[in-house]
Amino acid sequence: MKLGQWLGFWGIAISCFILWQIRGLLLLVFAAIVLATALNGLVNWFQHQLKMKRSWAISLTAGLSLSTVILFFILIVPSFVREFQQLIELLPRGFNEMRDWTNQLKAQLPPWSPPIPPIAQLLKGLPPLTTQVFGNFFAFFNNAFGVVLQILFIFVLTFLFLSDPQPYRHMFIRLFPSFYRRRIEGILGQCEVALDNWFGGIIISSAGVALLSGVGLTILGVRLVFAHSLLAGCLNLIPNIGPVLSVIFPATIALLDSPIKAGWVIVLYFVIQQLESYAITPTIMAQQVSLLPAVTILAQIFFATTFGFLGLLLALPLTVVTRIWIEEILINDILDRWDGDPLNSKEAPALQLLSQTQSPMNESNSQ
Secondary structure (H helix, E strand, O other), X not given: OOHHHHHHHHHHHHHHHHXXXXXXXXXXXXXXXHHHHHHHHHHHHHHHHOOOOHHHHHHHHHHHHHXXXXXXXXXXXXXXXXXXXXXXXXXXXXXXXXXXXXXXHHHHOOOOOOOOOOHHHHHHOHHHHHHHHHHOHHHHHHHOHHXXXXXXXXXXXXXXXXXXXXXXXXXXXXOOOHHHHHHHHHHHHHHHHHHHHHHHHHHHHHHHHHHHHHHHHHHHOOOOHHHHHHHHHHHOOOOOHHHHHHOHXXXXXXXXXXXXXXXXXXXXXXHHHHHHHHHHHHHHOOOOOOOOHHHHHHHHHHHHHHHOHHHHHOHHHHHHHHHHHHHHHHHHHHHOOXXXXXXXXOOOHHHHHHHHHHHHHHHHHHO
């Protein structure tokens, strides 16, 4: 390799290392971009429908967002905290009831029946584990000053991006070669549409799940309905994993009354998730980028392992954006244009690809 190639290689390697070291900061920036993209749709609506200047539209959007947050913490958070504390206190009793019910079922089975897996031994260790994990929930958020700083950082970045997004967009586009910048502009437009569809769709979907959960649990007579329904709506932000976690709490509390009620709770949540998967989501997310279920699960595991809880929460928008970039750049611009035979080619495939990509871009720029 020539000196220039070595310098380029080490430059890319050092850049990747630096990006990996600041991956937490990059995730916060991405969260701000997602939020700014969502609020930008509201700003544009104020501009076009109410004929407002952008500065006034941004101010109105900021005021509505701040009012929503304040009302949420005044009207919803106190009731949720109170019921969630009661939920944490009742969970160990629910696990004990589940263990006793399993033992009774095992004693009533005939001798020729297959043995029941040792569920009781597993449940025996769950109450202290649950108390340890969820009991520190409030202490974590009360003492974690860094969490508050991160949230403030996201909101500040959001409104900085929202106030004047074009300079940041142009700065990012200029990181690419001149012949490819128009193509990057189009890819960013696709990402913006996908993120806007995802954010609006997931808010409506989560609200629908919370409402259906609250109505169903009220009919079944399960205690702490408000906490269960709000948890179901929040956990719906995490696909595949969230719905499974949301059924654990109401089913355990219902088990304190009777196993039949717990079974009906499981049936209720199963029906709600079927409605959400086959009725609500396809209707409100018809234009969203489709993802394979296995890809979604693998992405959640990867982003949760790499970035923690915030990575798990943003796994779906990260996957949507990553899918668009891979499909447009790697598949459409590289693999679909790689029509030469590398065994008989005298030039390097990468150089052929660059020339094939640069030619149409230059033609479009000249036009």
